[in-house]
Amino acid sequence: MVCLGxxxxxxxxxxxxxxxxxxxxxxxxxxxxxxxxxSGKTTVAQSILQRVGPDRISFLQHDxxxxxxxxxxxxxxxEVNFDHPNSLESELLTQHICSLRDGHAVExxxxxxxxxxxxxxxxxxxxxxxxxxxxxxxxxDPALRELFDVKIFxxxxxxxxxxxxxxxxxxxxGRTTESVIKQYLTTVRPMHLEFVEGSKRYADVIIxxxxxxxxxxxxxxxxxxxxxx
Numbered sequence: 001m002v003c004l005g006x007x008x009x010x011x012x013x014x015x016x017x018x019x020x021x022x023x024x025x026x027x028x029x030x031x032x033x034x035x036x037x038x039s040g041k042t043t044v045a046q047s048i049l050q051r052v053g054p055d056r057i058s059f060l061q062h063d064x065x066x067x068x069x070x071x072x073x074x075x076x077x078x079e080v081n082f083d084h085p086n087s088l089e090s091e092l093l094t095q096h097i098c099s100l101r102d103g104h105a106v107e108x109x110x111x112x113x114x115x116x117x118x119x120x121x122x123x124x125x126x127x128x129x130x131x132x133x134x135x136x137x138x139x140x141d142p143a144l145r146e147l148f149d150v151k152i153f154x155x156x157x158x159x160x161x162x163x164x165x166x167x168x169x170x171x172x173x174g175r176t177t178e179s180v181i182k183q184y185l186t187t188v189r190p191m192h193l194e195f196v197e198g199s200k201r202y203a204d205v206i207i208x209x210x211x212x213x214x215x216x217x218x219x220x221x222x223x224x225x226x227x228x229x
Contacts, residue, residue, distance in 0.1 A: 038165040059132045062093060
């Protein structure tokens with residue numbers, strides 16, 4: 001495991017964990033991008049998508065696989081620990097990755113974060129040469145972790161991550177400042193320390209500063225392009 005930007009990064013990216021991942025992996029290439037909430041992993045994933053081309057990548061987000069809580073009263077839904085691995089249907093995500101790898105399209109659920117429930121709609125993801133999976137907890141699940149040919153961890157200071165989460169939850173998920181702070185102190189921070197931070201040790205590559213690390217993104221995209229060509 002190595003941080004991007006270090007003197008040995010170029011060699012480490014070429015020979016991750018002791019072998020050339022361009023030569024060792026099968027098709028399609030399965031890439032996992034993890035990191036704490038607000039770390040910038042979605043920005044990294046979107047940058048890879050745009051630069052490599054969305055027509056060449058099957059993109060899955062772990063957030064889409066939150067368990068449906070429509071059977072619970074609204075007050076109980078809000079009390080669920082959404083930062084614990086048990087809040088996600090990781091088994092379904094695992095099945096979808098396997099299906100895409102086998103050349104089959106999948107129907108991904110659409111989650112409504114304002115009501116903590118799944119909608120009745122889904123969207124179709126087609127199989128492509130690269131399967132890109134993004135999520136906070138994807139490296140903490142052993143079954144999921146085994147599917148990734150390349151594991152990238154986006155590492156960002158906790159104060160920046162909190163500010164980004166606060167802004168996102170207020171703007172996109174209809175949350176109040178008080179509720180975001182309460183959730184952060186009650187579940188987000190403890191679960192990050194218990195499950196997310198420790199999963200960094202499984203990463204092949206660590207990207208500091210997320211989507212703002214253009215040098216790191218340039219090298220990752222270049223390697224993906226080389227594999228696809």
